[in-house]
Amino acid sequence: MRLLLVHPSALMYSEIFLRLEPLGLERVAGAARDAGHEVRVVDRQVLSERVLRDEVRAFRPEALGISLNYLANIPEAIELAVKVKREVPDCFVFFGGHSVSFVAEDVLEQAAGAVDAVVRGEGEPAIAPLLEAVRDGGVEGVPGIVTAAGRGPAPLMMHGIDSPLPARDLMRNRRRYFIGELDPCASIEFTRGCPWDCSFCSAWTFYGRSYRKASPEAAAEDLARIREPNVFIVDDVAFIRPEHGNAIADEVERRGIRKQYYLETRSDVLLRHPEVFERWARLGLRYMFLGMEAIDAEGLDLFRKRISPDENVRALEAARRMGIQVAINLIVDPAWDEERFRVVREFALSVPEIVHFTVMTPYPGTEIWHTESRRLTTRDYRLFDIQHAVVPTTLPLDRFYEELVRTQAVINRKHLGLRTAFGAARILGRNLLHGQTNFARMLWKFNQVYNPRRQFADHGMPVRYELPLPRPVDVGDRRQLYVHTRPAPQTSPPRRS
Ligand code: B12
Numbered sequence: 001m002r003l004l005l006v007h008p009s010a011l012m013y014s015e016i017f018l019r020l021e022p023l024g025l026e027r028v029a030g031a032a033r034d035a036g037h038e039v040r041v042v043d044r045q046v047l048s049e050r051v052l053r054d055e056v057r058a059f060r061p062e063a064l065g066i067s068l069n070y071l072a073n074i075p076e077a078i079e080l081a082v083k084v085k086r087e088v089p090d091c092f093v094f095f096g097g098h099s100v101s102f103v104a105e106d107v108l109e110q111a112a113g114a115v116d117a118v119v120r121g122e123g124e125p126a127i128a129p130l131l132e133a134v135r136d137g138g139v140e141g142v143p144g145i146v147t148a149a150g151r152g153p154a155p156l157m158m159h160g161i162d163s164p165l166p167a168r169d170l171m172r173n174r175r176r177y178f179i180g181e182l183d184p185c186a187s188i189e190f191t192r193g194c195p196w197d198c199s200f201c202s203a204w205t206f207y208g209r210s211y212r213k214a215s216p217e218a219a220a221e222d223l224a225r226i227r228e229p230n231v232f233i234v235d236d237v238a239f240i241r242p243e244h245g246n247a248i249a250d251e252v253e254r255r256g257i258r259k260q261y262y263l264e265t266r267s268d269v270l271l272r273h274p275e276v277f278e279r280w281a282r283l284g285l286r287y288m289f290l291g292m293e294a295i296d297a298e299g300l301d302l303f304r305k306r307i308s309p310d311e312n313v314r315a316l317e318a319a320r321r322m323g324i325q326v327a328i329n330l331i332v333d334p335a336w337d338e339e340r341f342r343v344v345r346e347f348a349l350s351v352p353e354i355v356h357f358t359v360m361t362p363y364p365g366t367e368i369w370h371t372e373s374r375r376l377t378t379r380d381y382r383l384f385d386i387q388h389a390v391v392p393t394t395l396p397l398d399r400f401y402e403e404l405v406r407t408q409a410v411i412n413r414k415h416l417g418l419r420t421a422f423g424a425a426r427i428l429g430r431n432l433l434h435g436q437t438n439f440a441r442m443l444w445k446f447n448q449v450y451n452p453r454r455q456f457a458d459h460g461m462p463v464r465y466e467l468p469l470p471r472p473v474d475v476g477d478r479r480q481l482y483v484h485t486r487p488a489p490q491t492s493p494p495r496r497s
Pocket residue numbers: 009010011012013014015018019020021022023024025027028065066067068069070071072094095096097098099119121122123124126127189193200201202203234235236358363384385386387
């Protein structure tokens with residue numbers, strides 16, 4: 001069967017810092033190809049709308065799958081589905097991915113017939129049975145499926161994540177994937193799932209709080225196949241199990257693989273096993289993203305992060321000692337006033353780390369989606385990108401964005417300060433020499449993209465598709481939030497050693 005897979009455009013406010021390959025979609029493509037189907041992929045993050053239109057006309061897909069990890073992409077995906085149905089009326093159109101798994105029924109209804117099904121949960125085990133059923137009938141019986149007829153059987157979860165291999169070779173324009181100065185950059189997965197349960201996050205609810213590890217051999221084999229010199233490790237929390245991090249490191253050393261890495265982890269994981277991170281720093285780990293979320297204990301408790309401010313400070317010191325550049329994330333509460341923004345700016349300027357801000361956003365699939373008592377001020381999917389305020393702000397909304405952008409700008413100037421500029425100039429020169437311009441563009445695009453008036457004006461866009469309202473759910477029973485439900489879910493976070 002001819003299958004076209006599509007990843008929507010990059011979100012407006014994240015594309016300046018990064019643009020990464022859609023690994024989940026590549027794995028779905030790999031599974032479909034392994035089952036004997038003819039597969040093509042268009043990633044709208046790096047390919048134009050014209051390329052997609054030409055591909056639809058030339059390839060005339062029998063099935064079209066669109067990846068929806070991000071809520072903010074839902075309107076774009078529905079509009080694309082409508083266009084494709086017009087162009088190729090017999091094409092079976094389906095959505096899959098993280099976010100759409102939590103709002104499947106609503107999205108199907110909103111698409112008004114342009115979308116035939118939504119696949120909830122992991123795509124690899126679902127894709128071959130789905131394509132078979134599209135050909136032979138019986139789509140309603142595919143695990144994870146939601147159609148106009150309702151939900152099919154529960155989604156299947158793979159035992160291990162070693163296969164299928166991501167179909168990286170199907171991607172065009174790979175050199176446009178980058179993160180900061182790691183330009184170009186590929187992505188890899190060492191583990192899947194997260195055993196913690198932060199209230200603002202849906203990573204744990206999607207996988208029913210499970211946690212799976214790739215075998216060190218498979219992880220190193222996948223790494224060895226990557227052509228790019230830089231690799232982003234997509235794991236929610238890297239190296240939770242030190243023996244797993246060490247076993248992959250053994251393989252990487254044995255094979256003589258040399259890359260530069262960027263990963264995400266937690267302060268307590270870093271502090272518990274600094275030796276693993278030190279070892280990876282020797283192997284090329286250059287950047288680390290720490291979701292600190294808040295600078296005080298009250299904020300950390302609110303998000304149920306189970307970390308203390310002291311642990312965060314010690315983690316930053318440890319990373320500095322290892323020579324790893326850290327990017328910190330802080331969650332901006334829409335309730336912040338000028339004084340709070342000022343305190344946070346002071347903190348951000350006092351540390352040498354890169355500081356990012358995301359706006360506290362209740363999402364379907366998170367606990368705060370059901371418990372956040374502040375009413376939503378908008379239900380426009382496009383604004384659920386954690387750069388917009390979707391619950392009431394204490395400051396007038398335009399003032400809130402002024403403070404937010406001012407804070408981001410102050411920090412951006414810090415990064416572009418003299419010391420950084422000298423370092424960046426060297427990297428720029430090296431990248432430009434190799435024809436890589438993503439990092440250079442990022443440095444100069446900030447003022448164009450981050451503009452408080454533009455962010456405020458986004459709230460005035462005409463709204464066609466709206467996020468459903470939260471349904472009443474007893475969050476005391478976690479399983480009601482899960483996409484993948486396991487027989488015996490873990491109920492407490494991992495023990496500290
Ligand atoms: C790596 C990652 C990124 C990367 C790579 C993104 C990319 N291009 O794919 C980077 C760093 C760029 C990124 C950026 C952002 N991210 Co992000 N990201 C993740 C993370 C940690 C892992 C995703 C991943 O690669 N997993 C591994 C692969 C194998 O799994 P997967 O992509 O989920 O795909 C599987 C299924 O979803 C499904 N599937 C996927 N596509 C399809 C398609 C079809 C047709 C089918 C059938 C199935 C299917 O099958 C796949 C295989 O099992 C997730 C959290 C999580 N654990 O899911 C957050 C997550 C998806 N990100 C999130 C957010 C908020 C963002 C940002 C908006 C943050 C920001 N403001 O900067 C940006 C937006 C990026 C953009 N699109 O422009 C949120 C999504 C929230 C939401 N409800 O919309 C998540 C859930 C994190 C969270 N804590 O809440 N992200």
